[in-house]
Amino acid sequence: MLEGKGIVKRFGGLVALDAVDFTVQKGTITGLIGPNGSGKTTLFNVITGFYRLDEGHLFFMEKSIERKSPHEIAKMGIGRTFQIVKPFLSMTAEENVAVASLFGREKHGEAYRDARKWIDFCGLEHKRNILASELTLVEVKRVEMARALAIKPELLLLDEPLAGLNPVEVNEALAIIQKIRSDLGITIVIIEHVISAIMRTCDEVIVLHHGAKIAQGSPQEVANSPAVMEAYLGRAFARSGSMNASAHVSS
């Protein structure tokens, strides 16, 4: 579904992405993890067209997307949420989603009805007429998810959807994410720091460190990889044993 080969992205002298190869299979939930500054959001920005890659190739559903602008990529079927939420503040939750319904891949005579559907899917029915500027962080994150769904994506990129959520909210969000895959068949890639959530939910995990991919595989494989343990925990991995510790790692 999504494939990157040798992706390099530089900012002046800094190499943010260093010859990254990766694949994402259709219908999977893939986790993208790594210490802060390892290039995860940069990779998302390259995939969605906000940054142009300096070297390498990027394919979505067999088509090359290296030179496309963000709105073209959205129209091709990749949706995303942002690490720092970006709602349309002067609009209500429903209006936020309706914008995506209007401009997404399918034409809708009834954008608001469509928006309603996604709002309900993400569990926000009771807040749909509240202005985005008055919603809590959790609710805004749901709006962003509903908005991303409203463009009818084949692939959904979620950038730290669980940041700032308490454990109950984390479980609710994960349930929605899994529902997105099982009910809608959408392929998902998640950037997260809450390792336990990644381990429970993902079929595949990709690990980045200093802009390079240091591991890709099932959660178990990645958790037991020495390179990953060293990247995350440094010398201390000897003490805590393995990545399967339930406490989430905040770098």
Added chain:
Amino acid sequence: MKLIHVFVVFSALLASLAVLQTPTFVLVFLAVTFMYVGFSESWNLVGGYIGYLSLGHGALFGVSAYTVAILWNFYKISPLITPFIGAFFAMLVAICIGYPTLRLRGYYFALATLSLPLIASGLVNSFPDVTLAGRGIPNVSPPEIAFLLRPNAYYAMFLGYMILCVLIAYKVENSKFGHGLMAIREDEDAAAVCGINATKMKVEAFMLSGFLTGIAGGLFASYLTYVSPSSVFGILLSVTPVLMTILGGRGRWIGPVIGAITLDLLRNYISYSVLSVLNSLVLGVVLIVIVLLAPKGIYGVITQGVMRYVGRKGHS
């Protein structure tokens, strides 16, 4: 019964004044006000819905005015037809300017547009063979309209223009296009991931705005009966729709209507009662007061008051 219906009905009633024995000064005052309503509505398409403050809209206005004047002066084409040609040229100018400048952040766009009327003025002064430079082009007047009927005719034309602009603004506001513009205003990146081609939409809005502004400019040329750099490229002409829209409330079609009427009443009161130098003073003070105390304009003040009275929106 929605507000827009009220507006249309009211305007239809106003149309009757054209055929009654209305005093000339009333017709003149209203005609100019109508023009400013329309001008401000067209400015609002970019300044309010997208949030890109164009501080040089007078350039578009003046381009059309000069087109009309030149076509009359050299080719004797009636100034009743040529406003549409002038509007077309204004639209072309809008595309040329809009395409490079609308990619910039709002602040730089405002700076860039600020220079436009000055450039236009300079260009006019540099080609005196065509434009008669500083002296201006006089005697721009449609022969079809009898002299005595001029006030009534222009009253009717500007009234029609105002209704056109308000209806277009209303239509845009409630359309997919308008939603897209407002999404761009709120967050351009988020709009992009919803599938919105921001640059294209911004330019389209600017083109529409240019065309509508051009109609006003074209009509104004024969209304004033002359064009000169100071009369159409002056800074006051560019700032007035900005001020009127901000005063009334950006981002809604009703804002420019409120703002234009209020400011025109204010200005006329001032110029009939005191020194005209106070014109700038009033504009300056109003601008400062609005930005500091009522950034959402008069309409914002009204809606906030209503909301506080009725209760929060969507309270279940």
Added chain:
Amino acid sequence: MIAEEIVQSIVNGILLGGIYGLFGLGVSLIWGVMRASNFAHAAVGFLAAYFSFSALTKLSIDPLLSLIFLLPAFFILGMAIYRLMIYPAYLRTAQMDFELSTMLLTFGLSLVLESVMSYFWGTMQVSYSIQYFTTRAFQVGPIYVATNGLVALGVAAGAVAAIALLLDRTYLGLAIKATSQNREVASMMGVRVYGIWMFSFGMTFALGALAGVAMSLLYAYYPQGNLIWTIKAFIVVVLGGIGSIAGTLAGGILLGISENVGSTVLPFAFRDVVALAIFLTVILVRPQGLFGKK
């Protein structure tokens, strides 16, 4: 002969450019420190010029001397305007709207100042015939160098030197630089950010006053003409880049030269067009300026 004309216009351009750079300094300072745009900059300068004009005609005080009173007065005025208009606006607007809000606010201020000046001093052009040297102009070969222009350039250089000294050699300057680079961190280090802002706003008004008086030595002025000078101050800042004092002065000289050379080659009315065309080009191609950092 053409070569002579061009060299003469370059010389004139440098002198003019010094004044443009001087105006640009104030705009650059306030933009760098608080991301606010001051559209009343030239209006303030003109106001100072008018005061010095009255001092000259009524009290026979030399304009440069009257600066001794005007600079502190305008400094205080700047701080007052900050407290009354700019700080309240800051409290009410988001970061991105602040730039535009201050633009509108100060533009309103310039309209107010314009009407005040028109009311008290009329709308006709004012110019002086003061000379600081025994001749109006030095002659170097066939080229004339206006002596008043040299005075203005000297004032500009002095101002730049003073600002540079302030920024590089004093704790206050350090605080100002820190605030412009990273406001949060500066305040965590103990810098009273809002105090710095107020001080900077006072400084920008004082710089504006200085620029206005310097300008009045060379050029005629009238109240409505303030906007084009303000725009040129912004052009200079855009050209020279934010955060670079030398860049601003260089930008000013560059602008002055292009205008003057442009108007010998092209029709006179093109003068402003040249300036604005340069402005547009730089904004479109390199918004951080020729010397500026992003």
